[in-house]
Amino acid sequence: MVLIGNYSQSFYRNTEKQKEMPLPKDVMNFRWDMAKVVKNEGHVADLKSLLLDAQKAADGLVPYASLGAHAQNDYFSNMIINNAKINSMQDYSDVDASLIIGGRYSKKIIKTDVPFSVGGMSYGSIKLPAKISMHFALNKLAKNGIKILMNTGEGGALPWEIYGTEKSRKKLSKTHWNSILQFTDKLLRANHLEGIDIDELFTREYPLVVQYASGRFWKDPAYLLNADGIEIKIGQGAKIGHGGILPGSKVTELVAENRGILPHKPAHSPSRHLDILGPEDLVAKVLELRELTNWEIPIIVKVGASRIYDDMEIILKSYADCATVDGMVGGTGAAPYEVREDIGINTIASLHPIRDAINDYYETHDKDGFKLVVNGGIWDSERIAKTIALGADGVGIGTGFLLAMGCTLIQECHTDICPAGITGSHEKLDVEKSVEGIFNYIKATKIELQNIAGSLGRKKTEDIEMTDISVNDLLTSIVSELPFSDGSNYVSKIQSKIDDSINALNLQGGKI
């Protein structure tokens, strides 16, 4: 595959460059001064807070943050898959790891070879080379027998994502196609990727789900019509109740052109769809999209995890084929710091009320192929397996793919300084290396997942269940309803505390 021509190793100016520098020097100096004063006065310094205080004092604006919240308790590492191995001598490659989404109300389905997908990361919050790397990697995987789903994110789709199939180009007029090619050329040139072969670029072998978010950042109706699925984004885990943000410094001219907005001005999506205020409105919206797409493609509804029992009840009654739930640690390109940190519940904690909502609904309805996809803090096979065991059908991965492209987790995606060149334009992303990394990541994760299912004696990854998992922590047991490895659970643990208390208090009739 011919990707890119030669580009110099020396300092490289990307014409899709930002306008402002993040973290002004005086903010950092100010923060050091604050730390000094606090220390000298004998108070306790919380350096993270001081940095935020310094930033607010410098510009009077709400400080942003990116990627996921620093959740103190993720529960995942307190869960153990009993006797399963991610690495096995045996060949479990015939374990069925596929996932089907759709069919509950849609005529068509999306079938993927793995139960995990690429979470929504939009062009704008991540740069073009990163998007192209994922595109090529997913194509390569599809050619190698692993079809995996990609989600566009809320900032619209790139031309080759919308027009990457022959069918989608069939009815295009010559003028329209030329303008698409012109825009593509602009995009490639600005990122020094002119060497890419157009035919190879305009190939999409993987299924694409487009996001229908409150900002409605697309101009071409083909965005919805050429998609394999539409996800109505009500919210995401990182900023529940708050709309999407792309800081003005990241709205370059090309990003603006792709989204149909003004460049260099921050792109704020409203915190709610202006036409979805309650359950009846969601029903109306789903039906509207079904009409538009002739009831053919699956419609998915995405929410962040917060009042999740009530939200799931509404989604189940809304004619959607699938729900996506994003735990609070799900990442983002930019969100107000406090909104990211303080709103939403953890992924594992949300699975309990989701199971309840689904079970309650199906007590009075027949099973009909409704699917659940869960995101938020999941990046490897073991976490995927645990989430599936607790009730998910599929899983979305975001940060994992960034890591595969070289992300160093400094969490400054909302500025321009990304050292890996994924979300910033000051460093150059190595596209070939990223494609290789993503390819290996997905391939290996699939094998590990099959090993887990196989070593548990299952023929399908979807058959991993709650009884395969145990916990080592009281709170995790309460929140997940899973037992400890010795067979006890939180009820028996608390009962034994009660026994101890009764003995300690020497209560009448109570000596156990």
Next chain:
Amino acid sequence: MCGICGLMMDDGELRHSPVGSILQDMMESQQVRAQDGAGIAIFNKSSAQDSFKIKNFRKEGISNYAIDEVKSSSENVSENLQKINQNPECHFFSFENEMTILKETGLAKDLDKKFGIRKMNGSHGIGHLRIATSSRVTPYNTHPFSTTILPDIAIVHNGEITNYNLLRDSLELEGFTFHTDSDSEVIAVFLASRILKHGDIEKAHREFVAKADGPFTYIAATSDSIAIVRDKFGTRKGIIGYNPGTNDHPSFWAMATDLSALDVVGATTKIETPHPGKPRIFYRN
């Protein structure tokens, strides 16, 4: 979330106005939105002055509910109310003097079949159709809601009172009793507590709009008034219309969430959308 409706006859003295029939028409026209429950409250002055009725739901078997009625005079009504407030098994749902509340799970048609709504007369009334979103589908979670604080208060509600817990805690601290887990009940309890304090129903509505948060439209009826109130941002719909009447039937004001409900009963003149945050009250003549 649901369909709400209400109407006030121009001539309150007319004891034979077909209030029940008009309400039933309005509700049946909105049935497609909500099928989990239906309920009405109708006010008729001709009911006896010194007799009060306290109605409760009582669970019978797995999912059936029977209705118990406790008749009282003004002498023993407080005592009976106390007993009910202190009994957690009792699912209180209506404290009546001139008012009658009838409500049940299921469709509006079924409500009419069971209780003969179309034959009920009066001066004004309100109606409601329910889609359950947060509380269970049971008869005591259906609207209209009433309160043990004062008789003849009924409310129907579309939307959510998001600071319900705060309002409820504060009212319970003051000493008022709640009987369900529905956020709609707080409207009835709040209004009753204010009327008890200063007697001004319009002021009570304004105080509620100022205090309550979230998207809502409600219709509240007392023995001599009916009001439609929208939250201060106007997030939920609400509409009023007037039927000028003919030789066959008298004139009345009608209100509902949807224009279609007004259409069906001919209340198509003087169409008006109540201002967000400003209660629109009609008094009985």
Next chain:
Amino acid sequence: MRLNEKALIRKSILELCNTGMPRQKSTDDVIRTIREKSGSEKEGNLWEYIIALGAQLSRPPFDPYREKIKLTTKIGRKGDQKISLKIPILIYGKFDLSQSSKDALYLALDNLDDNRSTIGLISKDEPCDERKYPHFQILDDISKLADPDGIVLEYTGVKTEEKIEKIRKEFDGPILVEVDEYFSYYTAKLLELGIDGIVVNTDDIIKSEKYKGKHAIAVIHDAKLAINEFYRGKENDGACLVIAGDVNNAGKMVKAAGLGADIIGYDTSLLIAKVGHHSENFFDEEITAKKIFNHMIATKSELTGIPAAIGYSDFHNLSPSDFRTSSIKASIQGNIPLEGVDKTYKNIVEEILEEYVNTKNISVNQQEKQKIINLVTEEGN
């Protein structure tokens, strides 16, 4: 992900990306090993384990750009002499400031009032004559009264009650009392005497014997309970709870408000004033004032954004039911439901106890049940 685990996670994923083959250990295996080695981590600041439930479908969020979110707060119970703040913050702090730092602070407070973002000040100093902002003077002697908008008295025992009676006769404005760790015993009495609220400094109170080992959330919970008990059977006329101490960022302020705080006593602006004094080569009053101003404006935006995302158009509608926790300790101390389960740890223990005594036929009365519950939850604390 936790800061100290980021490198581990990255290394683990990169192994997959470089080899394309399964690993020997998953990231959770690695994380577990590290945590076992470093010993069971004591829960740090409990604030970090408390989260709010955001609004999406079952209730819609408000949009702070288009819909006005109310932050206005009134201090004062009866009469016309109420103080109105546009942001529920009183500057209150333990940093001693130089005169020039104080001048910078006063300038910032005036500018905030000009910008419809009025906050107040609690200070030992005499109030400035031409000020635009409300000034609460910390008094211990009525003779030192110097025309403030409000008064803060420190609680020093029965003498305080006498002082209150004296001051009430001569001063119409709001009176707040800064309480000590025994506030549960005397708050009702003080409110009966007519004070308008209490100031609770959580940093000081958690150093006391009574609240040793506990966190600010336990103090706030108990303080709110004390005020609520006063109002049992009465109509609430607006006594306010001022919480100071460990509430120095917008997230903690929102959580404190959820637990019952009406106003936040905030001292980071004092810190900024002090830094302004030390860091520049020559102190610039205007630059420091601008920094304080900016900081408060940013905080104001955060304080409108978070309630809007939770579904409220008024900051003061935040209530305990909007919060959940991922810590058993926090659940016990603040009576906060656990996430996902929606019950407090105490509720869970009560339910298990009820079923246990019934199935095992253990005879314990209500009082004894309460003792058992207390002992079990104390252990988890």
